[in-house]
Amino acid sequence: MSKILIINAMKKFAHSNGELNLTLHHAAADFLRQAGHEVKESIIDHGYVVEDEIEKYLWADTVIYQQPGWWMGTPWILKKYIDDVFTEGHGRLYASDGRSRSDASKKYGSGGLIQGKTYMLSVTWNAPQEAFDDPSQFFEGAGVDGVYLPFHKANQFLGMKPLPTFLCVDVMKQPDVENNLTRLREHLAAVFA
Numbered sequence: 001m002s003k004i005l006i007i008n009a010m011k012k013f014a015h016s017n018g019e020l021n022l023t024l025h026h027a028a029a030d031f032l033r034q035a036g037h038e039v040k041e042s043i044i045d046h047g048y049v050v051e052d053e054i055e056k057y058l059w060a061d062t063v064i065y066q067q068p069g070w071w072m073g074t075p076w077i078l079k080k081y082i083d084d085v086f087t088e089g090h091g092r093l094y095a096s097d098g099r100s101r102s103d104a105s106k107k108y109g110s111g112g113l114i115q116g117k118t119y120m121l122s123v124t125w126n127a128p129q130e131a132f133d134d135p136s137q138f139f140e141g142a143g144v145d146g147v148y149l150p151f152h153k154a155n156q157f158l159g160m161k162p163l164p165t166f167l168c169v170d171v172m173k174q175p176d177v178e179n180n181l182t183r184l185r186e187h188l189a190a191v192f193a
C-alpha cells in the first residue's frame with residue numbers, strides 16, 4: 001500500500017470555477033483510500049505552510065498533481081507553490097543541481113534527494129485530444145507530456161519518476177464529468193495496481 005499526496009491547483013478565476021478539479025480530487029482520494037492507500041491532501045488555494053508541505057513530500061511515495069490547464073500549462077498558484085516548497089526544500093528534497101567539477105559523470109539534474117518516489121499529473125483542459133496528439137494541430141504532436149515538459153523536469157530534479165498522465169479534454173465545451181470520473185478510477189486502478 002502506498003502513501004499518496006494529492007496537491008490540488010483549482011482556483012475560481014475567470015472561466016475556471018475549480019469545481020471539476022475538486023470533484024476529480026475527491027474522487028481520487030476516495031478511490032485510493034478504499035483501495036487501502038494512505039492519502040494526504042493539499043488544496044493550494046486554501047493556504048499552506050511550506051514546512052508542512054516539505055514534510056508531506058518526504059512522507060509520500062507518490063505525489064498527484066490535480067490541476068487545470070491555464071495558458072498552456074500550470075496555473076500560477078501551483079508554480080508559486082513549487083517555487084516556495086522546492087526551493088525551501090534544499091538539503092531535503094534536492095542536494096544540488098547534480099553537477100560536479102571533480103566527477104564528470106555527475107550530470108545536471110541528478111542532485112535530487114527523493115529518489116524512488118513517483119508523481120502523476122491529472123490535468124483538465126478545454127482543448128480537444130487532437131490538439132495534443134495530431135502533428136498538424138496546435139501542439140504539433142507533442143502530446144500532453146510534451147506540453148508539461150518543464151513541470152515534469154522540476155519533479156524529476158528532485159529524483160521522482162513519472163507515472164502515466166491522466167488528461168481530461170473538452171472540459172468547458174463538453175464536461176462529461178461522469179465519464180471522466182470513470183476513466184480516472186480506471187487509470188488509478190491500473191497505475192496503483
Ligand SMILES: Cc1cc2nc3c(=O)[nH]c(=O)nc-3n(C[C@H](O)[C@H](O)[C@H](O)COP(=O)(O)OP(=O)(O)OC[C@H]3O[C@@H](n4cnc5c(N)ncnc54)[C@H](O)[C@@H]3O)c2cc1C
Binds near residue numbers: 013015016018073175
Ligand atoms: C486563466 C485561464 C487560462 C486558461 N488557459 C487554457 C488553455 O491554455 N488551454 C485550455 O485548453 N484551457 C484553458 N483554460 C480553461 C481551463 O483549462 C478550464 O477552465 C479548467 O480546466 C476547468 O477546470 P475547473 O476545475 O475550473 O472546472 P469548472 O469550471 O469548475 O467546471 C467545468 C465544467 O464542468 C462542470 N462541472 C464541474 N464539476 C462538476 C460536477 N461535479 N458535476 C457536474 N458538472 C460539473 C461545470 O458545470 C462546468 O461546465 C483556461 C482557463 C483560465 C481561467
